[in-house]
Amino acid sequence: MRELLGRHEDLASARPDEPAVVHAREPHAGTVQTWADLCVRAGEIQEALTDQGVKPHQVCSLVLKDHPDLVPTLLALWRLDCPPVLLDAKWGARMTSSVLAHSTPAFGVTLDDGGTGAPPAVAPLAPGPSDAPSDAVFIGYTSGSTGDPKAIVFTHERLYEGTLGNASAPKRLRGGPVRRIARSMRMSGSGVINLHHTWGAVLGATVVVLPELTVSTARDYWARIEAHGIDQTFLVPQLVELVNRFAADRDPGVDAPLCLTGSAPLSPRTQARFQRRFGTPLYNAYGLSETSSAAFFGHRGPDGLAPTASASPSG
Missing domain, CATH: 3.40.50.980 (Rossmann fold)
Structure with missing residues (x-):
């Protein structure tokens, strides 16, 4: 019972001085919470x-x-x-x-x-x-x-166990544990909490709250990702479109984060453009609120990118 609460308290005991949430969004930019x-x-x-x-x-x-x-x-x-x-x-x-x-x-x-x-x-x-x-x-x-x-x-047990299972997919897809998760969308509902803060607690990863991704902030998206050492990011399809249209090119010499998308239909054309332009896979995740958000994820194809037509379960 109350597994998510217990997870936070365990981290506070075992890793008290490690950052849990880093705020890089005004008006709270510069605030770091362990x-x-x-x-x-x-x-x-x-x-x-x-x-x-x-x-x-x-x-x-x-x-x-x-x-x-x-x-x-x-x-x-x-x-x-x-x-x-x-x-x-x-x-x-x-x-x-x-x-x-x-x-x-x-x-x-x-x-x-x-x-x-x-x-x-x-x-x-x-x-x-x-x-x-x-x-x-x-x-x-x-x-x-x-x-x-x-x-x-949402119950503690279902959300904790579901996230624990789902979190095996990023480890498989990127070949190692996730340390820093970017949140570029505004706080609007359970999906935003679960895909960032719940994942952060279950994985013991830091959540970095970046400036909200808009037309005016999209240009520096990859620069912010690199500056904060982000290794996982989730963008809904509308935000993928913003990055495709307005973001400056990504530095190919810097390792890309694991890029996930979901919550709405993503056109194969949008996915292909993102992958072609930025040289990194964009995995199309699928899930339901009842399954604690994402439950199925794409896989890496022979060309090193994520196929548009098939998905594989998180386990």
């Missing part, structure tokens, strides 16, 4: 939540933001057995209201935006108790292929 820092801050946030009236074993909501307190807040909520419903800050009022009405969280948590170091703020939401599902990490909402958002309850 595994010990995450757990110490989680204890402070847990105490602050309790002081604000939070009771254990209740569902809450959490507005996701690119913030140093995001992971510590998740750890604090896990210690209290209060799994959060993950809310995208860019959802409209209608979508947010619909999710809250369906999930009925007892309270809402909002991260501080003022740069004061204040703990997250708590606001009561539902009038009565909202019992948390057993062993839940968080609750994500996804439209899947139906168009109707539905709740997915």
Whole structure:
């Protein structure tokens, strides 16, 4: 039970001074959090939540933001057995209201935006108790292929074991362990957490939060990857297109990271252009929220690149 929480605490004990999250994105650029820092801050946030009236074993909501307190807040909520419903800050009022009405969280948590170091703020939401599902990490909402958002309850055991299995694929594809994972997308949902921070914890790897990948930042994408020693990156197809169109060429003398893509259809033309231009495989991963994100990955073909038409399981 609570394997993900235990994994963070084990890393804080065994490797307290190693970086867990490196922030290279404004306004928090330059902030480095070690595994010990995450757990110490989680204890402070847990105490602050309790002081604000939070009771254990209740569902809450959490507005996701690119913030140093995001992971510590998740750890604090896990210690209290209060799994959060993950809310995208860019959802409209209608979508947010619909999710809250369906999930009925007892309270809402909002991260501080003022740069004061204040703990997250708590606001009561539902009038009565909202019992948390057993062993839940968080609750994500996804439209899947139906168009109707539905709740997915992620549990510690399923997420930890699923990620542990999935993580064998990068080791196989790159021939060694992953040490530094780049996050170039904004914090918007369970997929972004799982493909970066959950993987980072399970692998004991550092997550580097790079500037959000946009038209204006794409040119220096590979320079940032090289400067931070990144050896794994995940880009959704829209971001692959940005890199294809606007990024400067990659230095062929520097080892490329393992490049993964997924979460939406990727055209063979887009994949081929990326591989041809940057001289490195782009593996098209496939998975579901119910399978803890990516579960199937491509393989390296005879030409050293990733084929567009077939995939192999993570194991």
